[in-house]
Amino acid sequence: MKDKYEAVIGLEVHAQLKTKTKMFCGCKNEFTNEPNINVCPVCLGHPGSLPVINKKAVELAVKAALALNCKIHKKSVFARKHYFYPDLPKNYQISQYEEPFATDGYLIIEKKDGTKKKIRIRRIHMEEDAGKSIHEEHFSKVDLNRAGVPLIEIVSEPDISDPEEARLYMQKLRDILVWIGVSDGNLEEGSLRCDANVSIRPKGSDKLGTKVEIKNLNSFKFIEKALRYEINRQIEVLSQGGKITQETRLYDSQKDITKTMRSKEEAEDYRYFPDPDLPPLLIDDTWLEEIKASLGELPDEFKERVIKDYKIKPSDADILSRNKTLAYFFEEAAKSYKGEAQKVANLILSDLLGILKEEKMKIEDLKFPASYIGELLNLVDKNIISLKVAKEEVLPEMVKTSESPQTIVEKKGLKQITDVSSIEKIIKQAFENNPKAVKQYKTGDERKKQKAIQFFIGQVMKATKGKANPKLTRELIIKLLNEV
Helix, strand or coil: HHHHHEEEEEEEEEECCCEEEEECCEEEEECCCCCCCCCCCCCCCCCCCCCCHHHHHHHHHHHHHHCCCCEEEEEEEEEEEECCCCCCCCCCCEEEECCCEEEEEEEECCCHHHHHEEEEEEEEEEEEEECEECCCCCEEEEEEECCEEEEEEEEEEEEEEECCCHHHHHHHHHHHHHHHHCCHHHHHHHHCEEEEEEEEEECCCCCCCCCEEEEEEECHHHHHHHHHHHHHHHHHHCCCCCCCCEEEEEEECCCCEEEEEEECCCCHHCCCEEEECCCEECHHHHHHHHHHHHHHCCEEEEEEHHHHHHHCHHHHHHHHHHHHHHHHHHHHHHHHHCCCCCHHHHHHHHHHHHHHHHHHCCCHCCCCCCCHHHHHHHHHHHCCCCCHHHHHHHHHHHHHHHCCCHHHHHHHHCEECCCCCHHHHHHHHCCCCCCCCEEEHHCCCCHHHHHHHHHHHHHHHHHCCCCCCHHHHHHHHHHHHHHH
C-alpha cells in the first residue's frame, strides 16, 4: 500500500536573529532561565506603547535571504496577525503577510547517494516571537522573555519528498544561518524551530492531498521521525477508506507519534491587516550592497574550494563546512603544515574533535592557534615524535594547557628513540621474554610471521611508551629475528 502513495512536504522554519535587543523595543534578546525579566511596556502590549523597528534585525534578515538566493524587495510591510493565546500579550503578532521582504529563493541539498536536489523557498518574512507557555500538571505558566524576539520565517515550497530530505534541508539551513552569524541555531533553546506541512497523494498525481501541519519540531531527528510516522498514519487512514482531516498536530517524542492539537487555521482566521503603528520598510540599494559585501564565503563555496585547493575528501570537507570556526581552523592548520592537508583533516576531525567531546568543549573554546596542529604534524614527519605519541600524549596536553607541541614534547620527554643500540637492546629483551613468538616467526607461514612482527613492535612500543621510531623498530625486529 505504501508504494501507491508519495509524500508532499513543505517546511516553515522559524529562526531567532542574533541581535542584542528585541524586534520592536530595547529589551535584551538573550536566553535566560529567570522568567519575565527581559520585558517592557512595548513587548508586554501595554496601551499607548509604540514599536520601533530594529535595524540590526533587518540587516541580519536580509543577509539570510541573500545567502538563500532570495529576491529582496525594496519595500515590505509589517502586518498584525491576530490570535488569542496567553503567551501573546498584545493578542496579535507583528509579522509580514502580503508584502514580505524576500521571496523566490532556493537551497540545494545532497542526499546519501550523492544526488543533489533543489528545494525552492517561497518567502522569508520578519516577525516577532511569542512568549513561552510552560504546562504543568494542574496549571500553566507564561514566560514573556521571548515575546518580541526578532524572527525570520523561512517558508519552503512543497518540494520535499521524504523525511530524509526534510532533515537534510533543515540541517543545511541551520548550517548557513549559523555560518553567516544570523542565528545561533540552538534547537534545544528554541532559537530554531520547524513546522512541517505534509500530505500524501497517489504516485504520479499532480493534485495535492489534504495538508496536516506538525508544530514545533526542535531536533533534526524528531523532524525525520515525526514525518515518517505522519506519512504512515495518513496512508493507513486512506487505505482503510477514511479521510484526512486538515489539522495541526504535535509530535510526542516519547511515544513516537503525532497527535491532534487543534483544527488548522486559514489565513483569513488571523485577520491580517497592515500595522498602523509601523511605516513600510524600505531597503535602499546602497544598504543592500553593503549587506551583500558583508556576506563573505558561504559553506558550499568553502567546501568546493578546500576540495580543490587542499585535495581533502569531500566527506571531510562537508563536515568542515558545517562550522565556520572549525572550517577556518582547519585552513590555518593546513597552511602551517608542509605535508598533505588530508593528514591535518584526519587529526582535527578524528582526534581533536574526539578529545573536545570528552572534555565537553567546542572548537571555539580552544586557546591555542591552529598553526600548532601543523607544527605537531611537522614533528611527526621529522621523526621527532611518533604519530601515536602526537595523538595520545601531545594533542590532549595542547587542549589542556594551550602550550606549543615543541614545548610539550621537551617538557614531557617525548622525543622518539632513534638510537639503534637502545632499540636493539629492548628488542632482544622482548625475544627473551617471549620465545613462543620467536618460534612462531621462525616456523610459521607468512601470516604468522607478520603477526609475530606486530607483536614485537607492540612490546617495544609498550617498553618505550610509544617513543621508539616505528619504521626503524620494524626493520630491526625483522633483522634480529632472521639472525636468531
